[in-house]
Amino acid sequence: MNYNWNWGIFFEASPEGTGTYADMLLSGLTWTIVTALCSWVIAFLLGSLVGVMRTLPNRAANAVGTTYVELFRNIPLLVQMFLWYFVLPEVLPEQWGSWLKQLPNAPFYTAVVCLGFFTASRVAEQVRAGIQSLPRGQKMAGTALGLTVGQTYRHVLLPNAYRIILPPLTSEFLNNLKNTSVALTIGLLELTARARAMQEFSFQVFEAFTAATILYVIINVVVIFISSWIERRVAIPGSR
Amino acid sequence: MRAPLNTSSAPAEPTGPMIAMTNVSKWYGDFKVLTNCTTSVNKGEVVVVCGPSGSGKSTLIKCVNALEPFQEGQVVVDGTPVRDKRTNLPKLRARVGMVFQHFELFPHLSIAENLTLAQVMVLGRDRGAALDSGMTLLDRVGLSAHAKKFPGQLSGGQQQRVAIARALAMNPIVMLFDEPTSALDPEMVGEVLDVMVQLAREGMTMMCVTHEMGFARKVANRVIFMDKGEIVEDATKDDFFGHARSERAQNFLSKILQH
Numbered sequence A: 001m002n003y004n005w006n007w008g009i010f011f012e013a014s015p016e017g018t019g020t021y022a023d024m025l026l027s028g029l030t031w032t033i034v035t036a037l038c039s040w041v042i043a044f045l046l047g048s049l050v051g052v053m054r055t056l057p058n059r060a061a062n063a064v065g066t067t068y069v070e071l072f073r074n075i076p077l078l079v080q081m082f083l084w085y086f087v088l089p090e091v092l093p094e095q096w097g098s099w100l101k102q103l104p105n106a107p108f109y110t111a112v113v114c115l116g117f118f119t120a121s122r123v124a125e126q127v128r129a130g131i132q133s134l135p136r137g138q139k140m141a142g143t144a145l146g147l148t149v150g151q152t153y154r155h156v157l158l159p160n161a162y163r164i165i166l167p168p169l170t171s172e173f174l175n176n177l178k179n180t181s182v183a184l185t186i187g188l189l190e191l192t193a194r195a196r197a198m199q200e201f202s203f204q205v206f207e208a209f210t211a212a213t214i215l216y217v218i219i220n221v222v223v224i225f226i227s228s229w230i231e232r233r234v235a236i237p238g239s240r
Numbered sequence B: 001m002r003a004p005l006n007t008s009s010a011p012a013e014p015t016g017p018m019i020a021m022t023n024v025s026k027w028y029g030d031f032k033v034l035t036n037c038t039t040s041v042n043k044g045e046v047v048v049v050c051g052p053s054g055s056g057k058s059t060l061i062k063c064v065n066a067l068e069p070f071q072e073g074q075v076v077v078d079g080t081p082v083r084d085k086r087t088n089l090p091k092l093r094a095r096v097g098m099v100f101q102h103f104e105l106f107p108h109l110s111i112a113e114n115l116t117l118a119q120v121m122v123l124g125r126d127r128g129a130a131l132d133s134g135m136t137l138l139d140r141v142g143l144s145a146h147a148k149k150f151p152g153q154l155s156g157g158q159q160q161r162v163a164i165a166r167a168l169a170m171n172p173i174v175m176l177f178d179e180p181t182s183a184l185d186p187e188m189v190g191e192v193l194d195v196m197v198q199l200a201r202e203g204m205t206m207m208c209v210t211h212e213m214g215f216a217r218k219v220a221n222r223v224i225f226m227d228k229g230e231i232v233e234d235a236t237k238d239d240f241f242g243h244a245r246s247e248r249a250q251n252f253l254s255k256i257l258q259h
């Protein structure tokens, strides 16, 4: 193989004129993290709502929840990204469509919404499974004390369900983080996109993607660390 | 002498039965779980419900606070019809205490929080007052040293006593028990029954699904025997344990009294 290794490349100025290649990758990392966090907020809230709907004793709520999950879980993420970015502005009323197209940072907002809605379908399934794994008597006990359905979920079912599903939720969070790279297809300058740009400018493909890989691994380790810290924080004394 | 468990301020004048159940029928799909169940529980009465497994005892008792919906008949609790769209069910349920076979304490909350949650959320008491009444009741079931613990740190018998205290903290006008001792190790049955006996002697209206015939003998006014979703026998304690009873009840009694 005829390859010129050059690990010093990171400290060379990038042709974009905004700093070194290292700066370029770090800005990509920042966008990856910010996109992952913002979309996770949507995924967590919407996913919890949809998951709860699937466990309610109400047919309409079940139907809405099931439809949501099946729809967003089964369409490939890449297709969803294109639908939000290219198709939605065309099918909306003209004014809204052109407002969307002119939005600064449109790839970012689109990625946040798209990932949020996609990951919500997966979070919903975890939340549903968590609630359904609780003893049936827990809901009855809450109800028998006079708590409303909402109060029973808020104070009894969800706090227990979230504790149970913390490990799978962590892996959904990590999936969501990895999925941010799909947004490079709509022009989000996240980590993978920046590594690719670096490779195109400098031809140092190995260095660029090695650096990206290491950065992804570091975030993963940090997330797992935080998750196990949360797990210890919320552990219930005397259980298991 | 222990202080009274029951701090309810229910009206004193006898205005009909506390629980009146008329022709209650219930189906799960095609399967008829309850058939024309009619009975009543008067103020201050202790009624024991027994019968073979699957006979519908739990279902019957859960109809009283509409934890289980039923398709026919009516249950009236202290004058309030349960099967009526206008009835505010959470409000009604808050006045009907219920104790479950598997305790169903909230595992993520401390004992103190288990006792105060519904007082604050449902009755709108402020935290201090809720804690006061919770602690008083905890003391009366002999567990005040455990307020800061979590359910998983208590024995089954202790958890069930907390569950009783949690129900009493709502100042219920009637208490429902669904096999409160059948998930317990034998050495813990007594401590829970003691609390229930004390409660009965203080005049609490109680409907208890239980096979503890010693408890029934001690405090029950009436015994209801169920089989295949029907109330086969609804007799005074003396009649039930005496001679006049159906063959099915006799069979059942001879089986459980052997042990």
Ligand SMILES: Nc1ncnc2c1ncn2[C@@H]1O[C@H](COP(=O)(O)OP(=O)(O)OP(=O)(O)O)[C@@H](O)[C@H]1O
Pocket: B028, B031, B033, B051, B052, B053, B054, B055, B056, B057, B058, B059, B060
């Ligand atoms: N959710 C349900 N769906 C269908 N059938 C049910 C359901 N719950 C209970 N049943 C059936 O209804 C019948 C009565 O149940 P129930 O729990 O009231 O009996 P039980 O007398 O309390 O029995 P046990 O002594 O075992 O607690 C049983 O045959 C049971 O299988």
Ligand SMILES: [Mg+2]
Pocket: B057, B058, B059, B178, B179
């Ligand atoms: Mg039962």
